[in-house]
Amino acid sequence: MKKSLSNKLDKISPSMTLAITSKANKLKREGKKVYSFGTGEPDFDTPKVIIDAANEAMEKGITRYTDVKGLIDLREAISQKYKNEFSLDYDPESEIIVSSGAKHSLFTALQALLSDGDEVIIPVPYWVSYSEMVKVAGGKPVFVYPKKENNFILTKEELEAVVTPKSKVIMLNNPSNPTGVVYTKEQLKEVANVCVKEGIYILSDEIYEMLLYNDKQFTPIASLSDEIKDITITINGASKSYAMTGWRIGYALANKEIVKAMNTIQGQCVSHPSSISQYATIKALKADQNIVYDMVKEYDKRRKYMLDFLMNIDGVEPINPDGAFYVFADVSAFYGKEYKGKQINGSIDFADALLSSKYVAVIPGIGFGADDFIRFSYATSMDDIKEGLKLFKEFINEIK
Ligand SMILES: Cc1ncc(COP(=O)(O)O)c(C=O)c1O
Known part of the structure; x- marks a missing residue:
């Protein structure tokens, strides 16, 4: 049987x-002939400079295991990006970890944060995988329903109404898939202040951070204060901005304790993402951002x-x-x-x-x-x- x-x-x-x-x-x-408005991936080819860097990686023999957290040069490039663009300081040695796509970064972060029965607050609508990832990690998704009239932006009152002693994490996606809505600094502050008060970690998926329109400004939630930075795990990656979905590079920025836990988990499964993709992403981050x-x-x-x-x-x-x-x-x-x-x-x-x-x-x-x-x-x-x-x-x- x-x-x-x-x-x-x-x-x-x-x-x-x-x-x-x-x-x-x-x-x-x-x-x-199918007209596909379905998939969430850029139809553009990966820019040539990035492809050239991947070829260079292979020629140079960057084809071996890397550190579990990723190549130090890549973590330094990520750290530099956050410093230059958002005045945020992350130590490349201990506060950044590179994974096999942002999805994998989110998955590893949830594995590192959740114990059985911990509640994870998810504003609706949410990216399809959030609820399922939470369940795989032993957590319980708790949905909160921001109003359509308010463009689905979560308010302080709506968040407070679903907080319980078991609330451990909130998953935010800014800019949002599926709505495309971008939070203002003030709207983020409202949410973040509740999280600080209640001791809830903020898992902030900012993978679409570079794809902005209507002169919209993007604020990483971690940049609001040191206190907020300390409870935030920022997720980003190369897939959407650089048309690199197949290369599988995502990364997380968080405090040392969280990155160490993610490192332990990642080290026992995939080890690290492809060395060639990592090397190419250094080029992506350092190239002319046009x-x-x-x-x-x-x-x-x-x-x-x-x-x-x-x-x-x-x-x-x-x-x-x-x-x-x-x-x-x-x-x-x-x-x-x-x-x-x-x-x-x-x-x-x-x-x-x-x-x-x-x-x-x-x-x-x-x-x-x-x-x-x-x-x-x-x-x-x-x-x-x-x-x-x-x-x-x-x-x-x-x-x-
Ligand atoms: C909100 C959001 N987060 C994460 C991901 C996953 O990105 P990656 O391809 O880097 O794993 C996607 C992809 O669709 C997404 O829309």
Whole structure:
């Protein structure tokens, strides 16, 4: 008799974003032209200077194990970035750890912070993996629901209402995936002050920090005060800013105790990310940052086009994003109605019908805890955006 697999699997579900992508990929393999607003990854190639650095790494023999926390030159480059851009001091030896993507940094941080039954506060909507990562680490996700009218920005009162003696961590994502909303300094202060008072760690996922529009300023929550810095684990990485999703480089900045714990955990599993990717990321951080801003300019054109288009469809209510590369749109006005005789009862039905009929892929909001919404990514070509949105509008017009 075969024994069953781990009971951990009973608690967690597979990534919703990956599920829709695999369905879209299947249609592509069948020869269909799919307009994909699904995946959260830059459509740009990794800038040439970074590729050249990777080649150089291999030529120079940077192909061996590195320190578990990553190459010291990379940690120094990260430290320098935080000093130059945000006047934040992190010791490269003991307060920075590089992991295999920001997802892995978050995972390791949660493993280091949580004991069984610890509560983790997660504002909704949230990035799909947060709740599942918390459960794998033995924690209990506690959702808090900021108001749509307030652009889903968490207030002091909303946070205070869910704090219990078991609250251990809050997971913030700024700029947000899926909403694209960016917190102001004052809004962050409100949240951070509650965390200081209650002794709650702040796990701040700032992976989209360089992708900003509308002249929006970004504030790392750790920069608000030394006290706040001490309870904050900042997560960042190369994937989104430098179009390096496949290279798998993320990193965490935190106090010595936390970084030491993450180092112990990481050292017993993946050891460290690829030495070649690490070396290339040093170049990414030190290069002329127009390699990023050129992409941001392009995203901004697409963002404006998409937002304008969606705002002009009756019943579709997009949130105006200041960061990342997503538009999160409320489509609940169509729930309860029918598409080709089939009732749409939520974001999964909506996304499914759209993909099967028009070959347009979007992510159902339910994966982010917000079933009234669907998420569009504009990290895809302008031509595809124009054509895909035309088909989206056709789909909407056919809903009865
Ligand atoms: C909010 C957020 N955090 C983390 C990640 C993961 O980034 P990485 O590819 O570096 O693991 C993503 C990727 O979609 C994301 O949207």
